[in-house]
Amino acid sequence: MPSMTTELMKTAAQENLGAHIEKELEKEALKGLINPLQVWITSASALACYNLIPILTSGEVFGPHMEISINLFDNKQAEEKLTSLVKEAQDLASPFLQSVSACTQAEEAFRQAHVIIFLDDHVDKEVYSLEDCIRSKATLCHLYGSLIEKNAHDSVRIIVGGKTFVNLKTSLLMRYAPNFAHNIIAVALGVEGKAKAALARKLKTTPSRIKDVIIWGNISGNNYVDLRKAKVYRYESAVWGPPHYSRPVLSLIFDSDWVNREFVESLKKFTATGRQFGGILAAHSIATTLKYWYHGSPPGEIVSLGVLSEGQFGIPEGIVFSMPVKFENGTWVVLTDLEDIEISEQIMTRMTSDLIQEKLVALGELINFQPYQSETDLAKEDEKTTLPTTNDNREHCKVSDGHT
Structure with missing residues (x-):
């Protein structure tokens, strides 16, 4: 079998290199569509969030090939605690955590969110009737629902956890974020x-x-x-x-x-x-x-x-x-x-x-x-x-x- 000429070898090499570059660019483009996964956590100053961050950044939840960005959402009064939490999360130096940030502005909440985790909302003072307590959930979920509809990614997955009115809050979020109702679940x-x-x-x-x-x-x-x-x-x-x-x-x-x-x-x-x-x-x-x-x-x-x-x-x-x-x-x-x-x-x-x-x-x-x-x-x-x-x-x- 005759040997390949130098020119043919160069041509083949260039074609192979071009194909390889094109494939890598496609992979990077695809990676850009899904990475990092935008994860939002509400009431992020809660103790549950403190325990949740190390698990989310371990690679066990979303897989070893998925980087995540964690967005901690809470009210203005929790800003100092959120700042401290951001620094601690950064100190983990997790290879799966691309970034972590705090948000206290409601209009910015859930921007391009792929995952939203709802923790228990804070009770700043005692509510004097069960009915008032229940109605307060509707007010909060109406706000959250409108923000989800406005800001979240089309494929967002929404999970409601905690110990207070879990079923009710899940139901209300479905009502106030109807375009995402099929992707809202409650943790049992x-x-x-x-x-x-x-x-x-x-x-x-x-x-x-x-x-x-x-x-x-x-x-x-x-x-x-x-x-x-x-x-x-x-x-x-x-x-x-x-x-x-x-x-x-x-x-x-x-x-x-x-x-x-x-x-x-x-x-x-x-x-x-x-x-x-x-x-x-x-x-x-x-x-x-x-x-x-x-x-x-x-x-x-x-x-x-x-x-x-x-x-x-x-x-x-x-x-x-x-x-x-x-x-x-x-x-x-x-x-x-x-x-x-x-x-x-x-x-x-x-x-x-x-x-x-x-x-x-x-x-x-x-x-x-x-x-x-x-x-x-x-x-x-x-x-x-x-x-x-x-x-x-x-x-x-x-x-x-x-x-x-």
Whole structure:
């Protein structure tokens, strides 16, 4: 085979170089479209944000090839704290953090935001009625919704976390930012984590080995912790199996009184006050939900998530309700094909009544909020399958996120 002439070699080299440069330019152009990811955090002076920043900048949430810019949004009174937080975030010297900045001007909020994380808004003074507290959420969400519509990127993903009126705020944001309603979700993993930890202590195992605990209803209020699908893996007992082998949680807890009293009461207290919902748990719940949203949830696992109801499981349409889902392909799918998880009409009414009333009060269509009162002791309705917790959210009007 005759050797390639010098001129031909030069020509081929130039063509290869040109193709390589063109490919690199295309890669850089594509990178410019998605990098850095603009992440906005509201009420950023809250303790949850302090714990959230190191997780977001670790590369675990958005992936090792994604740089992010963090924008900390809060009111003018928090400016000094935000400045300090910016410096601490910069000190991390994270290769995934391109920039971090503070914003106290509402009109600038959420500019080109790809991700918006809503933490609990501050309570600067005690609100004297539950109704005033609820109506204040509508005012705030109306402001935030208009800013999202005006400033956010077309592909923005919005996640609502915290311990105060989570479902209500998610619903109101959907109303006031209608173009992005399909991409707004509420975090329920905090309650799920508390339930798993309590079960793990009882079973003398680790919380990460407990899967498929379902949180139904109002994440920060009248919810229902369902153990009918709950499993424990690698449980040390006479029956042992490979890593994928699991056993039903309810078959291993023989103390039904504990399940229906102590367990229920501990979760009821948690959702009623939120006092144990510290910055670490809030940050981890938000970050894990975001990670699942971007990269998918573990195959085969049930995840609890607050989403807009379309009538699944007999839930009234148009309210944000925590239900079982899985994340895949950058979105979530409600697991309507699960067997034997029907919810009685009485329990459904108990869970939905407060959510519907909260929304009506927030919108000025109802003057007084009346917490739902059951005529029977729901804790005794089914001792082995479902576990109720209840709360009227009054405590949430008296405490702020991470500032007490």
